[in-house]
Structure formats: C-alpha cells, structure tokens
Amino acid sequence: MRKLTIIGTAPDDFKSIVKGVADVFACDFKPIAATLGVAPGEFTLIDIDLNEGAQLGQLKDWIARKPSGAMVLFVTDKSSHLEVMQACALGGTDFIHRPFNKCELLAKLVAGIPAAPVGGAPPLVPQAPDGFGAAIKGLESVFDQASLGRSIDAAMIQSAAGAVVDEIERTGLATWVDTVRAHHSQTYQHCLLVTGVAVAFANRLGLSRADRDRLSFAGMLHDIGKARIPVDILEKPSPLTAGEMLEMRNHPQYGFDMLNEPRVVSAEMLDMVVHHHEYLDGSGYPHGLRAPEISDLVRIITISDIFGALIERRAYKPPFTGAAAYKVLCDMGCKLDQALVREFEFASKFDQHHFKSAV
Numbered sequence: 001m002r003k004l005t006i007i008g009t010a011p012d013d014f015k016s017i018v019k020g021v022a023d024v025f026a027c028d029f030k031p032i033a034a035t036l037g038v039a040p041g042e043f044t045l046i047d048i049d050l051n052e053g054a055q056l057g058q059l060k061d062w063i064a065r066k067p068s069g070a071m072v073l074f075v076t077d078k079s080s081h082l083e084v085m086q087a088c089a090l091g092g093t094d095f096i097h098r099p100f101n102k103c104e105l106l107a108k109l110v111a112g113i114p115a116a117p118v119g120g121a122p123p124l125v126p127q128a129p130d131g132f133g134a135a136i137k138g139l140e141s142v143f144d145q146a147s148l149g150r151s152i153d154a155a156m157i158q159s160a161a162g163a164v165v166d167e168i169e170r171t172g173l174a175t176w177v178d179t180v181r182a183h184h185s186q187t188y189q190h191c192l193l194v195t196g197v198a199v200a201f202a203n204r205l206g207l208s209r210a211d212r213d214r215l216s217f218a219g220m221l222h223d224i225g226k227a228r229i230p231v232d233i234l235e236k237p238s239p240l241t242a243g244e245m246l247e248m249r250n251h252p253q254y255g256f257d258m259l260n261e262p263r264v265v266s267a268e269m270l271d272m273v274v275h276h277h278e279y280l281d282g283s284g285y286p287h288g289l290r291a292p293e294i295s296d297l298v299r300i301i302t303i304s305d306i307f308g309a310l311i312e313r314r315a316y317k318p319p320f321t322g323a324a325a326y327k328v329l330c331d332m333g334c335k336l337d338q339a340l341v342r343e344f345e346f347a348s349k350f351d352q353h354h355f356k357s358a359v
C-alpha cells in the first residue's frame with residue numbers, strides 16, 4: 001500500500017480524513033520536528049502555519065530531498081495567493097484549500113499516481129528531464145515575483161526556454177505531455193503544456209531556432225498575468241459570473257504591465273502575452289484585434305494555448321484526447337488561422353501509441 005505522511009500540528013483534524021483514504025494510503029501523522037530527520041516519501045501532506053518562519057528553511061531543504069516525482073501537497077488558505085506561492089517556493093508540487101474533505105484529498109492524491117503502462121509494473125514516478133526541471137524552477141521564480149508585486153526577472157525563463165526546446169526535440173511532445181501530467185502541480189501544468197505544444201508546433205512548421213526559443217519563452221510567460229487574479233476566480237469549479245469573467249479577462253493586460261514596467265522582455269514577447277486571446281474575426285480580447293493586426297507568432301501561441309487547455313488534466317474533468325481537442329480548433333473556423341490549424345493536425349495524434357517519440 002502507498003504511504004502518505006501527514007505533517008501538521010493537530011492530529012485530531014485528520015482522523016476522518018485518514019479513515020477516508022485508508023483503502024489507498026497508509027497514513028502516518030507527524031509533527032514537523034519529527035519528520036526532518038527521515039527522508040521524504042512518495043506522498044506528503046503538509047498542514048502548517050506558513051507564516052511561521054522558524055522551520056521553513058529546514059522544511060524547504062527536506063522537501064528538496066524528495067524522490068523524483070514525489071507529491072508534496074500543501075494545505076493552504078483559499079483566499080491567500082501568498083500561501084499558495086509560499087507553498088510552491090518551499091517545493092510543494094500541489095496544494096489543497098482548507099476546508100477540504102476526504103474525497104477532495106483522495107482526488108488530489110490519486111492524480112499524482114501515474115497510470116500503469118500496458119505490460120509491466122512501472123517505477124512509481126518517471127524521471128523528470130532537465131528541460132522540465134529548468135522550466136519548473138523558472139516558473140516558480142517568476143510567478144512568485146509576480147504575486148508579490150516584484151519586478152519580473154525573466155532571465156531564468158529565458159534559459160529554461162532553450163532547455164525545453166532541446167528536450168522536446170530529443171524526446172517528443174508525447175513524452176513531454178506525459179511528464180507534465182505526472183509531475184507537476186496544477187499551478188504550472190497549463191503553462192508547461194502550452195510551452196511543449198508551441199515548441200512541437202514550431203518544429204513542425206520548420207521555424208528557426210530563434211523563433212522556437214521565442215515561442216517556448218512565450219508559452220511559459222503568456223499567462224503570468226493570472227498571478228494577479230484572485231485564486232477564488234482562477235480555481236472556481238463552476239461557471240464564472242459576468243463580473244468574475246471581466247476580471248479574468250484582465251490577465252493579458254496584467255501580464256503586459258508586469259513585463260513592461262520595467263520592461264524585461266522584447267516587444268514581440270509583450271505582443272504574445274497581451275494578445276494571446278485575440279481572434280482573427282475581431283471577437284477576442286483585450287483589444288478586439290483583427291487578422292492583419294495579429295502576428296504569426298501570436299496565432300501559433302493562441303492555437304497552442306487553446307489546445308493545451310483542453311488536454312489539461314483537472315480533478316473534476318478528464319483531459320480531452322488529442323483528436324477531440326483538435327476538432328475544437330477546426331470548429332472555431334474563422335476565429336483561428338485555419339491554414340495553421342491544418343499544419344497543427346500532427347498534434348491530434350500525440351496520445352496515440354504510434355505517435356510516441358514521433359515529434
């Protein structure tokens with residue numbers, strides 16, 4: 001049976017939770033001080049005061065020793081961006097808001113167990129490739145800076161962008177998607193999928209190395225503005241109200257502002273960040289641009305963004321297959337550049353067995 005270590009200060013709070021997950025996980029409750037001398041296991045749930053600085057440095061070092069791909073789930077306050085970012089900065093791979101019930105916890109934990117391949121028992125956790133590790137580190141750093149209102153240091157993302165291009169060229173889109181789905185916290189899953197899809201698309205289009213790097217960079221940064229959207233809106237499991245939708249639609253402009261004041265990226269990067277929700281027929285936002293005003297790189301990011309969102313795994317919905325997600329792009333008609341959508345057809349097969357390592 002898989003083991004779940006729970007680190008906290010109030011074991012009674014977890015009695016019913018422990019019962020609820022007992023069929024899948026053997027739970028072991030420990031105070032933080034009793035944990036640090038033993039190496040982390042595959043699954044850890046941490047419910048501590050993230051404003052209590054005394055042991056956080058030690059905790060960060062402890063989490064850094066976790067096995068590759070292990071899940072470290074932080075319990076956070078729903079209304080606190082700072083707690084979520086603090087959890088990510090400490091090395092958490094995901095978070096769950098209090099109060100939560102046993103079903104919500106189980107859904108999070110089970111999402112961290114990779115599916116077994118046909119024909120044999122896999123290692124529990126696949127090895128994370130270098131480009132992936134660099135991308136996660138870069139994203140943690142810039143989302144942390146953005147949520148704290150600091151200026152963005154884009155250098156880490158820039159160097160990670162090149163590593164991701166190398167990674168996708170070496171292992172292919174299918175492996176990248178598998179890695180993202182198996183390893184990473186919900187917070188960065190979308191950015192990593194869009195990045196991988198955009199790089200594979202750029203490869204397919206035969207774009208230059210400079211353009212592949214630009215698209216990788218833009219994939220990671222395109223939604224940086226969401227760091228300013230309240231978590232309640234970002235993670236609302238039901239449809240947004242009109243007011244919430246208006247706030248959500250501010251994220252491209254927020255991203256532009258973050259990267260422009262002071263200016264830390266090129267003009268074309270700003271263009272991709274602020275315009276990735278524009279459509280060729282003028283129905284997009286925030287500026288309602290029309291086809292002649294929308295660059296090829298923006299068009300590529302927009303297609304990759306929509307596709308990446310559809311193939312994401314969420315606790316409350318299964319991911320679209322590549323074929324189903326591709327059909328959505330085709331059905332969007334004149335909103336998207338359909339000549340580019342036709343070139344994108346390769347991505348519709350990323351989850352078919354024969355496609356593995358083909359791109």
Ligand SMILES: [Fe+2]
Pocket residue numbers: 222223251276277
């Ligand atoms: Fe977006």
Ligand SMILES: [Fe+2]
Pocket residue numbers: 190194222223305
């Ligand atoms: Fe996006």
